[in-house]
Amino acid sequence: MMDRRLIENFDWSIIWVLSAIMCIGLLSIYSAVYTQIQARPTSNLFVKQIVWLAIGLTLMCASLFINYQRLKAVSPWLYGMIVFLLAAVLALGRDVHGSKRWLEIAGFQFQPSEFVKIIIIIQLAGYFSSQEVANFPRIRKLIFPVMLTIVPVLLVLAEPDLGSAIALAAVAGSMILFVGVRWRYLAIVVLTIIPLAMPMWQRVLKPYQKQRVLILLSPDRDPLGAGYHIRQSKIAIGSGMLWGKGFLKGTQNKLHFLPEKQTDFIFSVWAEEWGFVGCAVLILLFGLLIFLVLRIAARSRDRFGSLIAVGVGGLIMWQALINIGMVLGLLPVVGIPLPFVSYGGSSVIALCLAVGLAENVSMRRYVFQSH
Amino acid sequence: MSLESAEALSFKKQYIVFFAVMLLVMMIYLARLWYLQVLCGQFYRYQSENNRIRVEDVVAPRGIIYDRNGVPIVENRPAYDLMIIREDVKDLNGTIEELARLCECNPSDLFAVLEANKSTPKFIPLRLVSDIDRDCLARVESELIRLPGVEIVIEPKREYNWDGTAAHLIGYLSQITEGELKSGKYPGYYPGEDIGKVGVEYGFEKYLHGVRGHRQVEVDAVGRRTRLLEEQPPVAGHDVWLTIDMDVQRTAESLLEGKAGAIVALDPNNGEVLAFASSPTYNQEKFIKGLSEHDWHEMAKDPGHPMLNRVCGAAYPPGSTYKPLVALGALQSGAINPSTTFLCPGYLSFAGRQYHCWRKGGHGTISVERALMQSCDVFFYHTGLLMGVDRLAEYVKMFGLGAKTGIGLPGENPGLIPTSAWKRRATGHPWEKGETISISIGQGYDLVTPLQMAVAYGAIANSGKLWRPFVVKRIEGMAKGEVQAAGPLLKLEIPVDPRWFALVQKALSEVVSDPRGTAHSLYDPAMPLAGKTGTAQVVGLGRGKAGVNNKDDAWFVAYAPASDPKICVAAIVEHGGHGGSAAGPLVKQVMAAYLKSRHEPAQK
Numbered sequence: 008m009m010d011r012r013l014i015e016n017f018d019w020s021i022i023w024v025l026s027a028i029m030c031i032g033l034l035s036i037y038s039a040v041y042t043q044i045q046a047r048p049t050s051n052l053f054v055k056q057i058v059w060l061a062i063g064l065t066l067m068c069a070s071l072f073i074n075y076q077r078l079k080a081v082s083p084w085l086y087g088m089i090v091f092l093l094a095a096v097l098a099l100g101r102d103v104h105g106s107k108r109w110l111e112i113a114g115f116q117f118q119p120s121e122f123v124k125i126i127i128i129i130q131l132a133g134y135f136s137s138q139e140v141a142n143f144p145r146i147r148k149l150i151f152p153v154m155l156t157i158v159p160v161l162l163v164l165a166e167p168d169l170g171s172a173i174a175l176a177a178v179a180g181s182m183i184l185f186v187g188v189r190w191r192y193l194a195i196v197v198l199t200i201i202p203l204a205m206p207m208w209q210r211v212l213k214p215y216q217k218q219r220v221l222i223l224l225s226p227d228r229d230p231l232g233a234g235y236h237i238r239q240s241k242i243a244i245g246s247g248m249l250w251g252k253g254f255l256k257g258t259q260n261k262l263h264f265l266p267e268k269q270t271d272f273i274f275s276v277w278a279e280e281w282g283f284v285g286c287a288v289l290i291l292l293f294g295l296l297i298f299l300v301l302r303i304a305a306r307s308r309d310r311f312g313s314l315i316a317v318g319v320g321g322l323i324m325w326q327a328l329i330n331i332g333m334v335l336g337l338l339p340v341v342g343i344p345l346p347f348v349s350y351g352g353s354s355v356i357a358l359c360l361a362v363g364l365a366e367n368v369s370m371r372r373y374v375f376q377s378h
Numbered sequence: 379m380s381l382e383s384a385e386a387l388s389f390k391k392q393y394i395v396f397f398a399v400m401l402l403v404m405m406i407y408l409a410r411l412w413y414l415q416v417l418c419g420q421f422y423r424y425q426s427e428n429n430r431i432r433v434e435d436v437v438a439p440r441g442i443i444y445d446r447n448g449v450p451i452v453e454n455r456p457a458y459d460l461m462i463i464r465e466d467v468k469d470l471n472g473t474i475e476e477l478a479r480l481c482e483c484n485p486s487d488l489f490a491v492l493e494a495n496k497s498t499p500k501f502i503p504l505r506l507v508s509d510i511d512r513d514c515l516a517r518v519e520s521e522l523i524r525l526p527g528v529e530i531v532i533e534p535k536r537e538y539n540w541d542g543t544a545a546h547l548i549g550y551l552s553q554i555t556e557g558e559l560k561s562g563k564y565p566g567y568y569p570g571e572d573i574g575k576v577g578v579e580y581g582f583e584k585y586l587h588g589v590r591g592h593r594q595v596e597v598d599a600v601g602r603r604t605r606l607l608e609e610q611p612p613v614a615g616h617d618v619w620l621t622i623d624m625d626v627q628r629t630a631e632s633l634l635e636g637k638a639g640a641i642v643a644l645d646p647n648n649g650e651v652l653a654f655a656s657s658p659t660y661n662q663e664k665f666i667k668g669l670s671e672h673d674w675h676e677m678a679k680d681p682g683h684p685m686l687n688r689v690c691g692a693a694y695p696p697g698s699t700y701k702p703l704v705a706l707g708a709l710q711s712g713a714i715n716p717s718t719t720f721l722c723p724g725y726l727s728f729a730g731r732q733y734h735c736w737r738k739g740g741h742g743t744i745s746v747e748r749a750l751m752q753s754c755d756v757f758f759y760h761t762g763l764l765m766g767v768d769r770l771a772e773y774v775k776m777f778g779l780g781a782k783t784g785i786g787l788p789g790e791n792p793g794l795i796p797t798s799a800w801k802r803r804a805t806g807h808p809w810e811k812g813e814t815i816s817i818s819i820g821q822g823y824d825l826v827t828p829l830q831m832a833v834a835y836g837a838i839a840n841s842g843k844l845w846r847p848f849v850v851k852r853i854e855g856m857a858k859g860e861v862q863a864a865g866p867l868l869k870l871e872i873p874v875d876p877r878w879f880a881l882v883q884k885a886l887s888e889v890v891s892d893p894r895g896t897a898h899s900l901y902d903p904a905m906p907l908a909g910k911t912g913t914a915q916v917v918g919l920g921r922g923k924a925g926v927n928n929k930d931d932a933w934f935v936a937y938a939p940a941s942d943p944k945i946c947v948a949a950i951v952e953h954g955g956h957g958g959s960a961a962g963p964l965v966k967q968v969m970a971a972y973l974k975s976r977h978e979p980a981q982k
Contacts, residue, residue: 042500046496102562142388142389181396184392185389185392185396187392241414241422242422242425242426243426244411244414244415244422245414245415245418245419245421245422245423245425245426246419246422246423246425246426246427247415247419248415248416248419248420248422248423249415249416249419258426258427278411278415279426282415283411283412283415283416283419286408286411286415287408287411290404290407290408290411291404293404294400294401294404297400298397301393301396301397304389304393305389305393313389317389317392317396320396321396324400328400328403328407331407332403332407335407335410335411335414337406337407337410
């Protein structure tokens with residue numbers, strides 16, 4: 008059985024916040040796929056999402072029994088495996104709308120690009136907590152983690168899945184920055200990339216190639232121009248006004264203005280029906296969740312554990328910020344799901360496992376003092 | 379732990395920065411939400427309630443298909459489809475009843491459409507009736523104001539200037555299936571779009587199809603368009619110019635009327651297909667409104683198999699039209715020379731069996747030239763035995779037999795030229811010499827398509843240049859050579875001595891010009907043609923069923939003018955009887971039509 012001290016240090020507040028966010032997600036999906044629910048009450052995306060959440064929470068609980076410290080040893084194997092799977096996606100993946108993101112194993116389809124995010128967190132946390140790497144490390148100590156990041160980022164980019172690649176790079180980048188990068192190095196990176204990239208983009212690539220790159224990176228661009236989704240999304244959000252139109256009363260979301268309203272644009276469905284108040288609640292819940300995860304990081308006496316929790320916090324934060332920013336028309340449209348709210352099995356399961364990791368760190372925060 | 383190293387491992391500052399960044403972005407987002415929802419909320423609420431935006435697809439007209447002289451064969455016409463948007467309909471049952479009355483159709487058919495699309499969201503327009511006629515259109519138009527949620531959309535549909543003409547070459551359109559959508563072969567296609575299913579419409583789909591456009595419209599509370607917001611007009615498909623000559627094509631088709639068979643005509647100097655007729659044919663118009671299950675079964679059950687492409691999708695034994703190829707192979711391989719003679723007593727005894735010549739009394743002592751002219755079977759029995767099955771196949775295959783010609787149409791039949799290795803693989807038994815006897819006169823396992831025979835005779839006509847046949851001369855907006863399937867392609871210079879070509883060409887001329895030739899009835903000094911008759915037994919092909927015409931298939935393959943070939947024609951008439959009399963006149967008339975139209979191009 009579990010040590011009593013482990014249970015005492017379990018952070019229940021995270022579970023409450025998480026449950027609240029998941030409920031918001033379920034309400035929004037219910038509304039988004041309402042026509043489908045009426046047609047098929049037992050088999051629809053809402054029911055499926057409940058199943059995904061249940062699987063995610065179960066796996067999260069199960070993962071708590073494994074001491075996260077043991078991940079340090081297996082993380083290179085996990086990393087190797089996920090890189091292999093990402094390569095397998097490119098070779099064998101199912102082609103959906105011109106991009107290959109899905110892999111089928113034993114009848115289950117999943118997106119390795121969602122799971123690589125957790126594995127890169129563990130791998131980087133392991134590296135930065137090893138004996139010889141202190142804060143603000145020397146440049147040769149940074150080469151290895153950068154390489155560790157670039158390989159999966161390029162593989163995900165090749166699918167192409169720009170959203171996941173950005174999230175992955177953002178998480179890894181914030182962990183590297185968290186450990187500390189000397190100003191000198193940052194300056195060097197910025198000063199070398201800009202003069203290299205600009206002429207590449209402007210001179211070496213021909214206009215049609217640029218267009219191809221843009222289309223490749225974002226294959227589901229609306230034929231009417233990128234502005235269309237955003238405009239519709241803005242009408243949906245704005246028409247919610249202060250208090251919202253009420254549950255199932257949204258009119259924008261009934262029109263097929265967004266092909267993926269239950270995934271990437273779920274926030275606008277919520278915003279239309281629950282208004283500014285609902286949006287503020289959701290954003291504050293995300294803020295609270297990230298704060299609680301960071302508190303775990305700060306409280307942990309173990310550098311490995313802290314860095315894992317930082318990575319998990321960063322993962323949730325970047326995905327939420329990029330998704331909402333895009334729906335609000337502040338950032339370009341890239342496909343990134345809103346954590347725990349958007350429909351999607353791989354995303355839900357991967358993020359539940361990530362929160363499980365943070366809880367794992369929280370539960371075992373004093374265990375190491377005795378050693 | 380020293381103070382310094384504790385400092386080096388602490389993240390205090392980082393937490394503050396991390397959290398500050400998050401709070402800053404959260405503030406920006408909340409401010410943005412306040413702006414959208416509270417400051418501009420009224421504006422967006424108005425937009426969402428009073429003006430709804432819909433995206434409508436605008437179907438692109440397909441490319442027009444012309445003949446070689448620019449005569450349009452297949453064009454587009456506007457078709458009117460009756461659509462319903464259930465969300466905007468007040469009384470669905472009443473509206474459907476009313477529409478059924480206006481269109482004089484059965485209300486249950488319309489209800490069936492609703493039933494089939496029950497799970498489609500209600501704001502998506504459903505196509506109740508496609509391609510309604512003018513009277514119905516006029517009646518619905520006048521009542522439209524009373525029928526919210528009902529609309530009429532105009533879509534370009536195919537118009538066949540001669541319905542059924544060259545149907546097997548041009549093909550027909552039909553809605554893309556779910557499987558085709560998933561196959562990945564049609565990127566960017568939507569459900570409900572028409573695609574080419576066979577023929578040029580299929581083979582050149584990507585050029586003909588065009589790019590669909592989109593219209594973003596504002597609609598009011600009852601679904602009427604109030605404003606066009608944005609439009610991306612469709613891009614019409616590329617027009618396609620075929621190589622066929624409509625005059626020649628129509629002549630060939632009228633000649634085949636009431637018969638089952640095929641006529642294909644080529645330009646032997648580059649492989650252009652001048653006529654591509656397969657009979658019986660089918661009406662492409664039928665596919666426009668969507669073929670009903672009943673019609674489909676009717677067509678599938680039709681004993682004439684109208685959907686079968688007899689030009690290149692069906693293979694027949696070539697019969698005696700095979701002999702010139704055997705002769706060329708035998709001469710080149712040294713198995714015989716021009717003065718080799720065999721005695722034809724009317725039969726050949728081999729391994730205890732008698733193989734007959736078509737002429738019971740025999741041809742006497744005969745050389746290759748006269749054997750071709752009079753189509754002596756016994757001469758070729760000997761020749762075949764001297765060569766052996768594999769050497770024979772090697773030469774005959776150089777003329778393109780036993781392989782797809784590469785014409786670029788779907789469903790091409792490769793035919794079959796047997797070898798001993800093939801037989802062992804296919805049946806498990808070794809090759810028997812007696813079978814060599816059958817195949818040397820184009821019977822037995824030999825199977826060819828009329829197109830292959832035309833290509834092979836084209837190569838004889840021009841002394842060894844094997845051209846890939848092609849049907850598309852030019853595609854609008856495409857440079858010469860840009861489209862691989864369009865334009866001439868020399869596949870092979872057949873390595874046979876020009877002397878042997880000259881000899882066989884002379885013999886083929888004599889088939890017609892010499893009073894003893896098997897096609898002398900076609901002799902016309904004004905249009906000297908050279909060719910070969912063929913009569914292929916259909917026994918054992920599964921077609922010789924009781925009660926059905928059991929006559930042999932009649933072949934005639936020829937080119938003209940004999941001295942300077944401009945056209946090469948292969949014709950087969952199923953169960954036509956003797957090749958010279960049943961198929962020969964057809965070939966001659968097709969040639970005459972072409973040689974005449976070269977001076978005065980066709981008019982529609």
